[in-house]
Structure formats: structure tokens, C-alpha cells
Amino acid sequence: MNKPLHQFFTKDHQRIDKILNKALENADEINPKYYHQFRTQLLRHIKMEEKILFPAAKLVNLEVMQKLIPRYRLEHGALTALMVPPPDFNLIKVIKYLLQKHDFAEEETGGLYDVCEALTSNQTQEILDQLAETKEVPVHPTNSAPIALESAKRALIRAGYNYDEILQNAS
Template identity: 75%
Template sequence: MNKPIHQFFTEDHHRIEKLLINATKKSGEIEMDYYHQFRTQLLRHIKMEEKILFPAAKKANPEVMKELLPQYRLEHGALTALMVPPPTLSLIKVIRYLLDKHDLAEEEPGGLYDVCERLTHEQTQEILEQLMATKEVPVHPPNPAPIAMASARRALERAGYDYDEMLRNAESQKK
């Protein structure tokens, strides 16, 4: 079966992932130009899901989406909050860990994208046009204030994650 919306978002995941890979290509360093592109593109991706895909799928079947969306929205909130503090290698490990889990749940067979694709199949072209026309989200420079990191940790907790545990898991996976 042809799944153009699923394909659109999956390709966007890969494009965003490459930006993060490029931002951390040099061992122990963060290339800020690539990281800035990663931030803006990740936030644009979240905007496309929250403002276009989710409302269309929810309109098609509110009951199904009522069950599915809360966790994704909490994870979007956590990812957005993680974009506020200045990047560190530890923060990037946590972001990658969350993105790996989040993206898999969206992309896997029977996952969020399959459900949304099925619910919105009659609107595919219209949705794709809206997605392609989505503008970047304007961003402020990273905020070094301690409250930025504290807020990101709380957003992760609301989504069911612990920053320190995620960091340990990310580091143990690399060994």
C-alpha cells in the first residue's frame, strides 16, 4: 500500500537525524550551525504533526486519536523543552535516546503514522501540501539559565522519562 504521509514524515526524521549527526561529527564537539538547523527542523517537524496531521486524524476519528495522542504530545513537549538549554554532549545523548524511541513508535507498522494515514486517506494530497508549506518555527538562542534545564527535566518527567536514567541508558548502549 502506498503511504505518502508515512513516507514524508519518515524521510523528515532521517533528514533531521543527519543534522544531529553532523552537529556531533567531531568527537567531543558540537558544531553549532548544524545544531541550530537541527533545532529549527525538529521544531518544524513537531509543528507539522501537532498543527496539521493530528488535527486531521482527530477530526476523522476523535476516539482513536484520544487514546493515541497524549503520550506523543507529552514527548513533543519534552523534545521542545530540550531545545531550550544550550547543547551539551550529555543533553544530545538524551535527545537522541528520546528521538529513537519516539520516532520508532511513530514509524513502526501499526504505529502512529499508519493510523493517521488510514484515518486521513481521503485528504492525503491536501495534507501533504500543507506539510510542505509549513514554515520554520522561529527560535531564540539557547538559554543558559538553570531554569531552562530544570524545565526540560520536568517536561521529560511528565512524559514518563528520567533525564539521568536516559543518559545512563544512552551511554550504556554506546559501549
């Protein structure tokens, strides 16, 4: 079965992962140039889902999407909050953990992308055109104030994750 939206978003996940991996090529430090690219591209990806994909699918079947969207919105909020503090290797572990869980749930058979693809099958090209035109989200410099990390931790808790537990269980 041809799944152009699923393929588009899955390839975008892979592209964003590659940028993060470039930021981590040096085991001693995080490359700020590539980490900035990672931040802007991850936020652009979230914007594409929130502003284009979700609304298009909701127009077709509001009830189905109202059941699916809350989890992804909470995870998007947590990921967005994790983009605020300056990166360190613990923050990156948590980001990678959440992205792995989040991306899998979107990409798995019968997951979010399959549902949205089925609901919006009559508008695929229109949606792909809108996605291609999506601009980057402007970002502020990272914020080293303790409240930035504390806010991110609270956003993670709302999404069902615990920052410290993720670090304890990370290998």
C-alpha cells in the first residue's frame, strides 16, 4: 500500500535523528551548530503535525482524532520544553528516549500516521504540498535558568514520563 504521508514523516524522523547524531559525533561535547539545527527541525516537524496533519484528519473524523491526539500533544509539549534548557548529555538521553517512544507510536502499523493517512486519503497531495512549504519555527537561545529544566521535567510528567527515571534506566 502506498503511504506517502507516513513515508514523509518517517523520513523526516530519520533526517532529524541524523542531525542529532551529528551534534553528538564528538563524545566530549555537543556541537552547538548541529544541536541548533536539531532544535529548529524538530520544532518544524512538530509544527507540521500540529498545524497541518492533525487538523486535516480532525476534519474527516473528529471523534477518532480526539481520542488519539492528546497523547501526542502532551509528548510534543514535553519535547518542546526539552528544547529550552542548554543541552547536556543527560538532557540528550531523555530527548532520545522520548523521541524513540514517540516516533515508534507514530510509525507503527496502525499507529498515528496510518490512521491519519487513511482519514486524509483524498487530500494527500494537498497535505504534502503544505508540509513542503512549512517554515522553520524561530527559536530563542537556550535558557540556563533552573526553571527551564524544571518546566521541562513537569512537561514530561504530564506526558507520562519521568526525567530522573529515564536517566536511571538509560544504559
